[in-house]
Amino acid sequence: MRHLLSTRGITRDQAVQILDVAEDMADVATREVPRLPVLRGKTVVNLFYEDSTRTRISFEAAAKRLSADVINFSAKGSSVSKGESLKDTAQTLAAMGADAVIIRHQSSGAPEVLARSGWIDAGIVNAGDGTHEHPTQALLDAFTIRRRIHGQAARGKGLEGCRVTIVGDILHSRVARSNVWLLTCLGAQVSLVAPATLMPLAIGEWPVEVDYDLDHALSAGPDVVMMLRIQAERMHDAFFPNAREYSRQWGLDDERLARLPESSMVMHPGPMNRGLEISAGAADSPRSTVREQVANGVSVRMAVLYLLLAGAMEEAA
Numbered sequence: 001m002r003h004l005l006s007t008r009g010i011t012r013d014q015a016v017q018i019l020d021v022a023e024d025m026a027d028v029a030t031r032e033v034p035r036l037p038v039l040r041g042k043t044v045v046n047l048f049y050e051d052s053t054r055t056r057i058s059f060e061a062a063a064k065r066l067s068a069d070v071i072n073f074s075a076k077g078s079s080v081s082k083g084e085s086l087k088d089t090a091q092t093l094a095a096m097g098a099d100a101v102i103i104r105h106q107s108s109g110a111p112e113v114l115a116r117s118g119w120i121d122a123g124i125v126n127a128g129d130g131t132h133e134h135p136t137q138a139l140l141d142a143f144t145i146r147r148r149i150h151g152q153a154a155r156g157k158g159l160e161g162c163r164v165t166i167v168g169d170i171l172h173s174r175v176a177r178s179n180v181w182l183l184t185c186l187g188a189q190v191s192l193v194a195p196a197t198l199m200p201l202a203i204g205e206w207p208v209e210v211d212y213d214l215d216h217a218l219s220a221g222p223d224v225v226m227m228l229r230i231q232a233e234r235m236h237d238a239f240f241p242n243a244r245e246y247s248r249q250w251g252l253d254d255e256r257l258a259r260l261p262e263s264s265m266v267m268h269p270g271p272m273n274r275g276l277e278i279s280a281g282a283a284d285s286p287r288s289t290v291r292e293q294v295a296n297g298v299s300v301r302m303a304v305l306y307l308l309l310a311g312a313m314e315e316a317a
């Protein structure tokens, strides 16, 4: 694997391999010294043009557990705010000997530009680009689902027959996109629920079922309900009447949670708007995987960095 830009086009074998390596990495985390020397001497750069808490910290923890050197480069307070181009920044990072660049950017396609440009000869990992993709989030979500279903026997398995309902601001969500491609490739059946204004226009071409009524979608008793954050920062229009109306129709509140089967998982990539798309009761319930998702994120990112910088694998996407 040279870069990880997208989950679209990833094969089932590649996805299962990453999840299996992540299982090995999760085992490392339980050791007294949760560290492997495999990336000693390698330099990993976190290049973040957009705000992030958990994703940046998660990549940093992952790189450090593999003994890599980590440079955090946030666009705020750097020459980027003085107008330095992506090209100049990439060439600077190349001169510093970066082996991998984890990039989060507000423009869809920026990681791909970096990977194809020739400005830098490093492995590129997309940590979220505009409304396009967020592949490691989808991988950690798939890992979390697979673990809850199969426990210790998860290795080698996909998500065949698992019914996943993704709810909310699909239009602006790179998490939804990456999950649709990855979860369906692993055999899951994905349905999307949103107000019509927050459903992408091309939705008919996606390998999913579409529903506009949350109560109807939940009545089918999905195995997984994945709630998405309302991304107010990407909304330049009124997509729904007001917050109260949104949570009444599309929020996972305590009453809807109570109607779900005991075995259903409740997921959210974070950061959560408690009381808007998800109630505190749902977010903190035993069915919620929110904290597992964060912990698993480190294992999955360790696997990706390992396969990129130390392992041999065909290019994914």
Ligand code: NCD
Residues within 6 Å of the ligand: 054, 055, 128, 134, 137, 174, 175, 228, 229, 231, 269, 270, 271
């Ligand atoms: C997501 C993101 O940034 O795309 N968050 C994350 O990576 N944990 C989802 C979001 O911001 O809503």
